[in-house]
Amino acid sequence: MSRLNILVVEDEDAIRAMLVMVLEQAGFKSIAATDAEDAQKILDDSSPDLILLDWMLPGISGVEWLRRLKKEPMYRDVPIILLTARGEEEDKVRGLGCGADDYITKPFSPKELVARIRAVLRRSGKIQGLAQIALGDLVLDTEQHRLSIGDKQLEVSPTEFRLMQFFMTHPDKVYSRTQLLDQVWGRSVYIEERTIDVHIRRLRKILSEHGREDLVQTVRGFGYRFSLID
Amino acid sequence: MSRLNILVVEDEDAIRAMLVMVLEQAGFKSIAATDAEDAQKILDDSSPDLILLDWMLPGISGVEWLRRLKKEPMYRDVPIILLTARGEEEDKVRGLGCGADDYITKPFSPKELVARIRAVLRRSGKIQGLAQIALGDLVLDTEQHRLSIGDKQLEVSPTEFRLMQFFMTHPDKVYSRTQLLDQVWGRSVYIEERTIDVHIRRLRKILSEHGREDLVQTVRGFGYRFSLID
DNA sequence: TCTTTTTGTCATAAAAGGGTAATATAGGCT
DNA sequence: AGCCTATATTACCCTTTTATGACAAAAAGA
Structure with a gap:
């Protein structure tokens, strides 16, 4: 390249x-x-x-x-x-x-x-980075813009996709809402921190349809963490 | 450290x-x-x-x-x-x-x-070294915001986490309630000293579920000490 | 232009956390 | 033992934080 x-x-x-x-x-x-x-x-x-x-x-x-x-x-x-x-x-x-x-x-x-x-x-x-990021049975394909669990496709919106991408490339670590905004949305956008909650909720909803709502974890007072381990 | x-x-x-x-x-x-x-x-x-x-x-x-x-x-x-x-x-x-x-x-x-x-x-x-503090089989990970004994996760609230963090970075030394308030809560908050007792109790309760209630020790007349040795 | 989707915000509900006071218990001294 | 003081424990209530559902603006398609 x-x-x-x-x-x-x-x-x-x-x-x-x-x-x-x-x-x-x-x-x-x-x-x-x-x-x-x-x-x-x-x-x-x-x-x-x-x-x-x-x-x-x-x-x-x-x-x-x-x-x-x-x-x-x-x-x-x-x-x-x-x-x-x-x-x-x-x-x-x-x-x-x-x-x-x-x-x-x-x-x-x-x-x-x-x-x-x-x-x-x-x-x-x-x-x-990598065209494909895999975490457990989760696979995120940046080229095709696809997210799947096992062989089931998940329907995610662009923002949800980017959020997932960030999470999957930064697993097991807590991020504050501000950090997530900076990293996923970019520093120059001004968005309410609480909006993160809503996106987290949307992600969880999608994930829960496949029994994986436990992937996105709340760390009260700090933010959210994405992790395979409970 | x-x-x-x-x-x-x-x-x-x-x-x-x-x-x-x-x-x-x-x-x-x-x-x-x-x-x-x-x-x-x-x-x-x-x-x-x-x-x-x-x-x-x-x-x-x-x-x-x-x-x-x-x-x-x-x-x-x-x-x-x-x-x-x-x-x-x-x-x-x-x-x-x-x-x-x-x-x-x-x-x-x-x-x-x-x-x-x-x-x-x-x-x-x-x-x-600040990301992970280990003391015996106790591990406190500030990045993940997790506290575990062996491979068991402990469920702690934000304050409990901070208290543990302080204790684990300052083991084997007695701290008065005032010192703990200053260090863990910050100098500018005014809180009853007795409140510390309650938090100590909560910590002990969590630790005792894993048979480690002896970690937080009372030093009568002075305060508390966190120590692996009895 | 007209839909459909996406996305940010708000209002409200729900839950978790944390401080205090009241009460119980224990330590230590005379 | 009796008393005084320090600590332990419990219950309560208020505050803060998070979850959720609904809505509207904006963007993307068609």
Whole structure:
């Protein structure tokens, strides 16, 4: 598999250089642009797998450009991570849901950045860990988007599928509602924590039709755990 | 498990003192140095698990020292968190490029600092002993939030879990009710001391179902002790 | 555009947890 | 033994947390 390509759009030289270095180090290819116009050009003839976009840019701002991109069907699906300065409109990024897949506040550690990038890529399907994840008689097939117990198919919605995917790749560990939101929905969406309960309920309902409602366990005061063992 | 040791390198007395206090409070051991030379000496004969390093130091600057450290194989893997003043942000980011694992902007809250430290320690694997605490055939797993004796699961409530966690990480030592309240419930809650008795009782009841009620021992006039030996 | 599905939110029910006080028991001292 | 104090135990009630069902907005198909 060829290296994934990341477009960095950042006007400050020092930060841009650092980003590129970090990305290289982490095994990504990268192209850098200093403003939205540049970025647009690059986008038009190469097709990056992900865009790291500074919130503040000279000329067309990062957010502004982001909005435009999200209107074009052609580029809508390119995952985007926003770079923002601490305290700067952080709430707005979350609240407005302007289309970014995640955001990260400057300054940040290289490890954190890379972890975020990987998470977003994974969510958007660009990195597929294993095509098939099996746990006991549970099989989740990411390619066919199918979930089955033994040879019985389970009918799950997209969100339920992603939730299951997360659970099956992170079994036996408790996750808080916040963590689940971050991991499964993405950091930039703002959703009530209680909504998790409802999704858990939906999952359990489906699982219980096959006698496996015990897979998703409540850990009172902390969150939920997915585990084969009781 | 012995407490993790943190080397604080900071020239301003007030801040250094504060740091040391916060660290103690959070259960870390700490050694302080006021400049890079001092720090180097300490580093040479003790081996801290993490270094909290001020960006600006008299003499050899923090970053400069950091660079040197990262060149020495011996010290390369010691995780480092940079302390920086607000407004030096770009420099900081560049600092991360040179090997720091995280940075934190002054002023910061103790809570934030401790959280960062824990995160870095966890990432670097130093804190993994915290995931599972085993004492005899008792195993408390903080990741899974499970407590078991042998292969039997114990059903404990959140508070009981925390109490057990404290006991298991501080065995063989007597704690007064006040100390237990401070450590397990937190300093800021006001609860009747007698309430502890009730929780002890609940714990004992659970433990006694597995024939281990002798683990929690009453030390009349002082408090309670958790110990495998009778 | 018109359905159908998906998904987030709310209101309410249900359950679990946790603090307190009252009572019982035990330890230790004179 | 008798008394005082410290701890154990129990029951109760209030609070917090989670489960559940219904609804409507949004998204996806058709």
